[in-house]
Amino acid sequence: MGSQLALKSRIASTSSLEKIFNAQEMIASSHIAKARDVALNAKPYSDAISDAVQALVQHTHIDHPIVKKSENGTRVAVLALTSDRGMAGPYTSSIIRETESLLARLDEQGKQTELYVYGRRGVSYYKYRNRDIAGTWEGNTDKPGVEVAEAISKALVDAYMKSDEDGGVSELYIVFTEFINMVVQKVRVLRMLPVEVIADQPTKINTDQNAEASPLYAFEPSVDEVLDAILPKYIQSRIHECLLTAAASETASRQNAMHTATENARSLIDDLTRKLNASRQASITQELTEIIGSADALNKKEE
Amino acid sequence: MSEKATMQVNIVSAAHPVWSGEALQVTIPASGGQMGILPNHEPVLTLIKQGKLAVVEKDGTRHVIEVADGFISFDSNKLTVAVEDAGTLKRAEENAE
Numbered sequence: 001m002g003s004q005l006a007l008k009s010r011i012a013s014t015s016s017l018e019k020i021f022n023a024q025e026m027i028a029s030s031h032i033a034k035a036r037d038v039a040l041n042a043k044p045y046s047d048a049i050s051d052a053v054q055a056l057v058q059h060t061h062i063d064h065p066i067v068k069k070s071e072n073g074t075r076v077a078v079l080a081l082t083s084d085r086g087m088a089g090p091y092t093s094s095i096i097r098e099t100e101s102l103l104a105r106l107d108e109q110g111k112q113t114e115l116y117v118y119g120r121r122g123v124s125y126y127k128y129r130n131r132d133i134a135g136t137w138e139g140n141t142d143k144p145g146v147e148v149a150e151a152i153s154k155a156l157v158d159a160y161m162k163s164d165e166d167g168g169v170s171e172l173y174i175v176f177t178e179f180i181n182m183v184v185q186k187v188r189v190l191r192m193l194p195v196e197v198i199a200d201q202p203t204k205i206n207t208d209q210n211a212e213a214s215p216l217y218a219f220e221p222s223v224d225e226v227l228d229a230i231l232p233k234y235i236q237s238r239i240h241e242c243l244l245t246a247a248a249s250e251t252a253s254r255q256n257a258m259h260t261a262t263e264n265a266r267s268l269i270d271d272l273t274r275k276l277n278a279s280r281q282a283s284i285t286q287e288l289t290e291i292i293g294s295a296d297a298l299n300k301k302e303e
Numbered sequence: 304m305s306e307k308a309t310m311q312v313n314i315v316s317a318a319h320p321v322w323s324g325e326a327l328q329v330t331i332p333a334s335g336g337q338m339g340i341l342p343n344h345e346p347v348l349t350l351i352k353q354g355k356l357a358v359v360e361k362d363g364t365r366h367v368i369e370v371a372d373g374f375i376s377f378d379s380n381k382l383t384v385a386v387e388d389a390g391t392l393k394r395a396e397e398n399a400e
Contacts, residue, residue, distance in 0.1 A: 041319035047387035048315055133362060146387075148315040217378075220349040221334050229350050230374060233387075237317070286379050 002282070009275040011269055018265035021258050024087060028255035031142060032182075035251050038143060039244040046237040053234050056227065059217040065161065066231040067195050073170025076111045077134070077159055078102060079152070079192075079248040081176040082122030084141045088256030091177065091185075091250055092121040098187045099175045101219045114159070114169055118119070118152065118243070132161070141248050149240035156239070157232050160193050177249035183256065185249040192238060308342035309361055311381045314368070316389040321368065322358070329382060330357040331375055340377060348376045356384065367393050 080099040082092045099115075106113050114134040117123050123136045135155050137148060162168030172193035178186045219226045307327055315322040329340045332354025353371040354378075360366065373386030 042317065044313065044315040044320045045317050045385055046374070048313070048383045051378075051383065052374060052385070055346075055348060055378065057377060149317075217346040217348065220347065225334075226348055226350060226374070233374075233385075240317070 002108050004276060004279050007279065011272045011276065014265055014269050014272065018262055018269065021261040021265055025255055025258035025262055028258060030075050030297045031251045032248065032255065034143065035244070037246045039248060042146075042237075042240060042244060046241055049230065049234050052230055053154055055217060056219075056223075056230065060219070062233055064227045065175065066157075066193065066235070073164050073168075074110070074112050075114060075167065075169045076106050076165070076171045076173065077114045077116060077156060077169040078106070079116040079118065079156065079172065079174045081174065081242065082117065082119030082125075082141070083254075084120040085139060086121060087257060088250055088254040089260075091253040092119070092125070094187050095175055095177060096122060096125055102175060102189055104175060111171075116152075116156065118148075141243075142250055144240070144243035144247055146240065149236055149243055152243075153236035153239045156193070157235055174239070174242055175255070176246040178200065179245045179248040179252060182252050185253055190242065192235065192242075195234070199247050223300045307361075310340075310342040310344075310377075312358060312384070313382065314356070314358075314371075314384040314386075314389065316386050321389045322366070325361050326358050326382075327361060327363075328359040329384075331384070332370070333375075335387070335397065340375075340382060343380055344377050344382075346376075346378045348374060350374050350386075 063250050078099060080095055082095050086092070103115070115126065115131065116135045117126060117133055118137045119141045120138045123133070123138060126133050137152055139146060156172055159169050160172060164170065171191065174190045174192050176188060176190070178188045180186055309325040310328055310329075311323075312326040312329060324352050327342070331340065331349070332351050334350045334352055337354075338349065344346030344384040351370060351373055354369075355367050356370045358366045358368070370384070370386040371388045375382060375383065375384045377383075
């Protein structure tokens with residue numbers, strides 16, 4: 001009897017867990033639509049900036065520190081994009097693993113690393129291990145707004161623009177999760193700074209007139225000022241793009257994890273219910289045999 | 304083809320697209336002062352400061368929008384306005400014509 005009660009309470013607790021997992025899964029899948037909207041809304045702006053940078057590359061000779069900086073600097077910045085909340089399967093842990101291996105690789109090359117972390121989980125991981133973190137940001141990892149991207153890119157560009165003697169960094173890597181589809185998300189390391197701008201090959205229409213047409217592009221107030229204004233914006237929009245893909249991956253990863261958890265809870269409940277039925281049947285059979293056995297014994301005595 | 308020439312205008316802010324369509328004329332608060340852009344302008348890339356951006360649509364309606372900190376680029380009769388921050392599009396009282 002005792003085991004039946006125990007089974008019943010286990011079934012009850014598992015089924016309430018299952019409800020929680022199921023709800024989490026549904027919340028995550030509703031967030032995916034939102035994340036997609038945010039990403040689509042931000043796309044025209046980043047496209048516009050990429051186009052402008054593309055135009056600058058084609059029509060001028062860019063000689064800006066953001067594009068070129070001595071690569072023999074000793075300090076390197078690494079930005080890891082983790083999540084604020086758990087329950088997202090291996091999302092944060094794979095980012096941390098990749099970050100650690102990147103840091104180790106850079107150490108081997110004799111570079112000094114500066115770590116920047118976005119997301120509460122990553123921050124608490126490194127705080128607990130007493131690692132020096134150059135900068136942290138928390139909040140809204142599943143729907144990063146422009147403000148976060150602005151804050152992050154400002155801090156990183158500032159660190160980058162400082163000279164080597166003042167503790168400036170010469171390279172910036174971003175570790176983030178790329179959203180491939182709902183089931184597959186891949187951790188990627190991206191070298192954000194210095195920017196590698198690849199000029200489109202002047203194909204098709206432009207080939208004939210391009211030689212004369214290109215100098216006609218006017219930059220106001222001046223090329224340098226335009227570069228100074230646009231390149232940081234370009235970095236910001238690239239970082240925002242990374243944040244948005246990471247957010248979509250986080251949500252998808254959370255949905256997958258919760259889906260698996262729901263299924264596990266259901267199969268556990270099935271299993272437990274079967275055990276409960278078996279034990280109930282066993283106890284009924286035992287009671288019956290006891291009654292029949294004792295009745296038989298009484299009848300025999302009377303004869 | 305007595306219709307006036309128009310250009311393709313696309314206004315986007317960092318968070319979301321603001322407006323896009325055909326326009327007869329656009330006035331932008333460029334860094335060096337107000338700057339009017341008509342269709343088939345020469346290719347240009349200009350920074351803009353805080354101010355009001357005015358768009359005259361094909362039917363003569365005039366829209367005004369607050370913008371801050373961004374740039375415009377004009378190339379092959381396509382005007383792209385990219386700003387950090389944009390208010391909502393308002394219809395100006397007076398008509399262009």
